[in-house]
Amino acid sequence: MSEELLINVTPQEIRVALVDNGVLQELQVERSGHRGLVGNIYKGVVRRVLPGMQAAFVDVGLDRTAFLHAADIQDDSEELNGETDIETRPGHHEVRNVCTLLHEGQEVLVQVIKDPVGSKGARLTTRITLPGRYLVYMPFVPRIGVSTRIESPEERSRLKDELKAAIPADEAGGYIIRTLAEGVEHQDFVGDIDFLRRLWSSIRRQLENSSAPCQIHSDLNLAMRMMRDVMSDNIERVRIDSRETYEAAASFCQRVIPEVADRMEHYSGERPLFDLYNVEDEIERALQSRVTLKSGAYLIIDQTEALTTVDVNTGGFVGRRNQEDTIFKTNLEAAAAIARQMRLRNIGGMIIIDFIDMDDEEHKRRVQRALEKAIQNDRTRCNITQISALGLVEMTRKRTRESLRQTLCEPCSYCHGRGFLKTAETICYEILREIVRESRAYPAERFVVLASPMVMEKLLDEESTSLAALEEFIGRPIKVQAEATYTQEQYDIILM
Numbered sequence: 001m002s003e004e005l006l007i008n009v010t011p012q013e014i015r016v017a018l019v020d021n022g023v024l025q026e027l028q029v030e031r032s033g034h035r036g037l038v039g040n041i042y043k044g045v046v047r048r049v050l051p052g053m054q055a056a057f058v059d060v061g062l063d064r065t066a067f068l069h070a071a072d073i074q075d076d077s078e079e080l081n082g083e084t085d086i087e088t089r090p091g092h093h094e095v096r097n098v099c100t101l102l103h104e105g106q107e108v109l110v111q112v113i114k115d116p117v118g119s120k121g122a123r124l125t126t127r128i129t130l131p132g133r134y135l136v137y138m139p140f141v142p143r144i145g146v147s148t149r150i151e152s153p154e155e156r157s158r159l160k161d162e163l164k165a166a167i168p169a170d171e172a173g174g175y176i177i178r179t180l181a182e183g184v185e186h187q188d189f190v191g192d193i194d195f196l197r198r199l200w201s202s203i204r205r206q207l208e209n210s211s212a213p214c215q216i217h218s219d220l221n222l223a224m225r226m227m228r229d230v231m232s233d234n235i236e237r238v239r240i241d242s243r244e245t246y247e248a249a250a251s252f253c254q255r256v257i258p259e260v261a262d263r264m265e266h267y268s269g270e271r272p273l274f275d276l277y278n279v280e281d282e283i284e285r286a287l288q289s290r291v292t293l294k295s296g297a298y299l300i301i302d303q304t305e306a307l308t309t310v311d312v313n314t315g316g317f318v319g320r321r322n323q324e325d326t327i328f329k330t331n332l333e334a335a336a337a338i339a340r341q342m343r344l345r346n347i348g349g350m351i352i353i354d355f356i357d358m359d360d361e362e363h364k365r366r367v368q369r370a371l372e373k374a375i376q377n378d379r380t381r382c383n384i385t386q387i388s389a390l391g392l393v394e395m396t397r398k399r400t401r402e403s404l405r406q407t408l409c410e411p412c413s414y415c416h417g418r419g420f421l422k423t424a425e426t427i428c429y430e431i432l433r434e435i436v437r438e439s440r441a442y443p444a445e446r447f448v449v450l451a452s453p454m455v456m457e458k459l460l461d462e463e464s465t466s467l468a469a470l471e472e473f474i475g476r477p478i479k480v481q482a483e484a485t486y487t488q489e490q491y492d493i494i495l496m
């Protein structure tokens with residue numbers, strides 16, 4: 001495996017592409033205008049306690065007040081599970097009465113665990129965590145946990161021993177060992193601990209010197225975060241096309257991951273970095289619903305708010321003779337492509353995959369295994385069910401950031417996100433009905449219809465007899481006029 005990280009920086013945005021053997025696998029975009037807030041730490045003020053919801057609204061200086069649930073409030077007396085799963089933050093304890101924990105006007109140190117979405121404010125926790133490369137630091141919780149994604153019991157206990165030996169005696173907090181730590185040694189932890197403790201003490205200094213509501217710390221920017229998170233040994237090279245970001249990243253690496261500092265490179269070539277790897281074309285394709293596979297088969301990916309469906313189709317006619325075999329191969333090819341597309345598009349939540357029906361049980365098992373194998377490359381946790389009798393697989397993929405489409409697109413203003421426009425014919429009939437309605441309500445001498453050129457043409461051509469019949473019926477003339485700026489669904493009827 002040869003993975004490269006490509007970092008494209010402009011004043012407006014940072015884009016990071018993870019490329020494996022020249023093929024784009026993952027893309028993250030961060031716009032300076034709206035960087036995510038997850039991980040940011042604030043000194044907030046409790047504005048309202050909501051006993052009915054066991055929660056409180058906290059002002060952290062953002063447009064909308066943020067939301068703090070009682071379950072996300074750290075209590076000194078609470079017993080934490082030693083084996084903490086970093087994906088599901090500690091929080092399976094009994095929910096305590098929010099009124100005993102918070103009161104209006106109280107200042108609280110909080111961290112964002114969920115970005116504001118739509119009309120919902122950010123979600124907060126008082127369980128502060130600082131992610132490092134191998135560890136997550138919990139300054140208030142003196143425990144050690146291991147990510148559940150490290151499965152081997154021997155490795156889990158080895159890592160714990162290595163970590164215990166690396167933690168300084170004066171440490172008041174605790175650490176969670178991240179998945180990436182698999183196989184690392186004592187000294188790797190020492191560097192990470194040192195970085196996290198320095199970061200925490202700078203946060204504490206800032207906390208003392210500021211007044212609420214205000215931001216105390218923002219998570220590392222996307223370039224640094226990606227380096228911290230994915231600089232596993234697989235990454236052979238990091239190419240950054242901005243001198244400034246390159247220098248910042250280099251100094252970050254010196255402090256935290258010195259062993260990879262020599263894999264970083266400032267790209268100053270003439271051709272845009274993403275063009276070198278066809279990343280722009282791949283992004284364009286990742287926004288389409290149709291994905292064509294090498295064999296000519298294709299996927300249709302339909303993303304709705306509630307769930308995503310993936311339909312697998314053979315391209316063209318499948319001969320009788322090798323039908324079963326062709327279907328099996330198409331499904332195998334699709335399994336790998338689906339895993340990659342879900343990762344690239346960053347689609348979260350429920351995903352229903354409709355493979356082409358297979359009769360052979362062994363074929364089903366192998367397609368299932370191919371999908372299981374393919375999702376292992378994904379850093380975001382996925383789960384899949386067995387292929388059902390109808391050839392359906394339910395896949396869940398943890399929702400992390402916004403999907404690629406949510407990041408780059410907005411609903412179409414022509415069709416209002418339906419993905420369809422009413423036909424010119426439908427609009428013609430709407431117009432004709434509207435004229436009947438208005439001719440009864442208002443005493444006009446004549447009517448002028450303003451419509452898009454397409455609709456006007458139809459009214460004067462195919463629908464001209466309907467129009468003439470209507471003129472006769474209402475006893476008044478109807479004039480049709482094209483309005484070039486109108487969209488197909490737009491029209492006005494003017495009474496004169």
Ligand SMILES: [Zn+2]
Pocket residue numbers: 412413414415416417418419420
């Ligand atoms: Zn549209």
